[in-house]
Amino acid sequence: MISLQSYVGGRWVTGSGDPKTLHDPATEAVLGDVRPGGLDFGAALAHARTRGGPALRALGFRQRGELLKALAGKLHEHRDELIEIAARNGGNTRGDAKFDLDGASGTLAFYAQLATSMPAGNCLPDGEGLQLGRTPRFWGQHVWLPRPGVAVHVNAFNFPAWGMGEKMACALLAGVPVIEKAGTPSALLAYRIAQLVIESGILPEGAFQFVAGSVSGLLDLLGPMDAVAFTGSSATGALIRGNRNLVARNVRVNLEADSINSAVLGPDPEADSDTYGQFLANVVVDMTQKAGQKCTAVRRILVPSGQLDEVADALRERLQAIVPGNPLQADVRMGPVASAEQLRDVRAGIDRLAAVAQVVTGGSRPLPGPGYFVPPTLLRARDPDAAVLHELEVFGPCATMIGYDGSAAAAIDLCNRGGGSLVASAYSDDRSFVEQLVLGIAPWHGRVWLGSEKTQGQALGPGAVLPGTIHGGPGRAGGGEELGGLRGLSLYLQRTAVQGDRAVVGRTFGGEGQPG
Ligand code: NAP
Numbered sequence: 001m002i003s004l005q006s007y008v009g010g011r012w013v014t015g016s017g018d019p020k021t022l023h024d025p026a027t028e029a030v031l032g033d034v035r036p037g038g039l040d041f042g043a044a045l046a047h048a049r050t051r052g053g054p055a056l057r058a059l060g061f062r063q064r065g066e067l068l069k070a071l072a073g074k075l076h077e078h079r080d081e082l083i084e085i086a087a088r089n090g091g092n093t094r095g096d097a098k099f100d101l102d103g104a105s106g107t108l109a110f111y112a113q114l115a116t117s118m119p120a121g122n123c124l125p126d127g128e129g130l131q132l133g134r135t136p137r138f139w140g141q142h143v144w145l146p147r148p149g150v151a152v153h154v155n156a157f158n159f160p161a162w163g164m165g166e167k168m169a170c171a172l173l174a175g176v177p178v179i180e181k182a183g184t185p186s187a188l189l190a191y192r193i194a195q196l197v198i199e200s201g202i203l204p205e206g207a208f209q210f211v212a213g214s215v216s217g218l219l220d221l222l223g224p225m226d227a228v229a230f231t232g233s234s235a236t237g238a239l240i241r242g243n244r245n246l247v248a249r250n251v252r253v254n255l256e257a258d259s260i261n262s263a264v265l266g267p268d269p270e271a272d273s274d275t276y277g278q279f280l281a282n283v284v285v286d287m288t289q290k291a292g293q294k295c296t297a298v299r300r301i302l303v304p305s306g307q308l309d310e311v312a313d314a315l316r317e318r319l320q321a322i323v324p325g326n327p328l329q330a331d332v333r334m335g336p337v338a339s340a341e342q343l344r345d346v347r348a349g350i351d352r353l354a355a356v357a358q359v360v361t362g363g364s365r366p367l368p369g370p371g372y373f374v375p376p377t378l379l380r381a382r383d384p385d386a387a388v389l390h391e392l393e394v395f396g397p398c399a400t401m402i403g404y405d406g407s408a409a410a411a412i413d414l415c416n417r418g419g420g421s422l423v424a425s426a427y428s429d430d431r432s433f434v435e436q437l438v439l440g441i442a443p444w445h446g447r448v449w450l451g452s453e454k455t456q457g458q459a460l461g462p463g464a465v466l467p468g469t470i471h472g473g474p475g476r477a478g479g480g481e482e483l484g485g486l487r488g489l490s491l492y493l494q495r496t497a498v499q500g501d502r503a504v505v506g507r508t509f510g511g512e513g514q515p516g
Helices: 041-057 061-077 079-090 094-115 160-174 184-200 234-241 244-248 274-292 305-320 340-354 387-391 408-416 431-444 485-489 502-509
Strands: 005-008 011-014 020-023 030-034 138-146 151-154 178-181 208-211 227-231 252-256 261-265 298-304 357-361 377-381 398-404 421-427 445-451 493-501
Touching: 005 041, 005 184, 020 184, 030 184, 041 178, 041 208, 061 079, 061 094, 061 160, 061 184, 079 094, 079 160, 079 184, 094 160, 094 274, 094 485, 138 502, 151 160, 160 178, 160 184, 160 227, 160 485, 184 208, 227 234, 234 252, 261 274, 261 408, 274 298, 274 305, 274 398, 274 421, 274 445, 298 305, 298 408, 305 357, 305 377, 305 398, 340 357, 340 377, 340 387, 340 398, 398 408, 408 421, 408 431, 421 431, 431 445, 493 502
Parallel strands: 151 178, 151 227, 178 208, 227 252, 261 298, 261 421, 298 398, 377 398, 421 445
Antiparallel strands: 005 011, 005 208, 020 030, 138 493, 357 377
């Protein structure tokens, strides 16, 4: 039994207030607790502003990249220990835990590598310079510079390592100190990572602070150079976006929220084709990896109506082979959902879907024994127009098949009813179908993942977020954008147009030689 502490103002402190209990979701054993209140956020911000920020900015991009490399190495060094914590407090199988942890260290390493091709200092030219006056003598150059503020990162419970790692990578490389808030149900893993970061001494003091508990009151203290990056539900995201201080002071806010992602089986793949096989395999991984608790997991499976029976049979067979169990057992392929609250929400969500859909396999009935287990649950919509299919995110191992007429127009209409999603995947070798679909759904999605004969075995599936391409989505998905290489730094950098004599502007800020 451990009481989690926060690292703020240069020391570890225990919070106050009523403790929230942390459980092993496979056994319901109590592991520890978190006390939500009692932190001095004014002091935490001052610490970041006066120590962490200046120390980071004294380094420049390339040296900060070295820090990220060292952090990635530190996580990798402790990988086995961290995997075990992810199993105990997050219900993660070994594969799930690796997905989270390697995602964190991989993203840190990606940004470390990116830094090697960035300027040594803090000034990053944005594109080419341009003539602004009657002659080239009056010149303009856009530059990015670190904002002298603090990044507050509010993370969801489902990716305690990756969520923190990917946000930290971008902020720290940009030169902005971070305050990381962990999602409470799985906070043990984030806490251990925070301990490793602090004990390692890799980062300058004040560059990294960690909150176990609540950030209540912190957002009210932020100013115009600060930034908030939030990951979690749309409901919490809306509260944060509406925070009066953040609105009044134009504090930058990036929201990554929930999403009703789709997978579309095109009209063409035959049941024995690689494209069809990829579709089935990716849907099963998406539904069961991390017990379906992935913001990018598929929730709606669009299938040409004539193929619904055969797809239902194929998915049922595969999903029934995955029996949820304690992830510490090597042969278990899917663990429990993360908390009793999640279990309650997922069961209630399945019941709501089952009111408009037939349960093909799984369902909401309780499973025997302790633990927050839900079987992989596949439903088949009776009415594709039922609003709940397109509005309710059941954040567990659950998705619904929806029939469509095989046309791109019908698939576009259904996909876009999600109100803005993180990702849609499509499986087809019909170029005309794919082109129409992409053009129709891209504005409503942050990512479109295309599976075809040629991509078989080439890449991770649509549920994987890669640091080189953006993560986020419009509308309901939060309207935010993270990662995407250098794009991921933009939340933390100020873009300024410097205008003046080309000899000064071009050479000093645009990296030009002696202009002609
Ligand atoms: P959540 O309940 O919205 O919580 C997210 C985070 O916000 C947690 O750290 C939570 O702290 C904190 N929080 C809660 N109320 C707050 C408030 N009033 N002010 C500031 N912070 C507050 O979401 P969750 O249950 O952790 O995560 C599941 C959801 O996240 C799903 O809907 C999933 O789709 C979404 N998600 C989205 C992405 C993405 O990248 N788009 C990634 C992962 C998950 P406590 O835990 O202490 O309550």
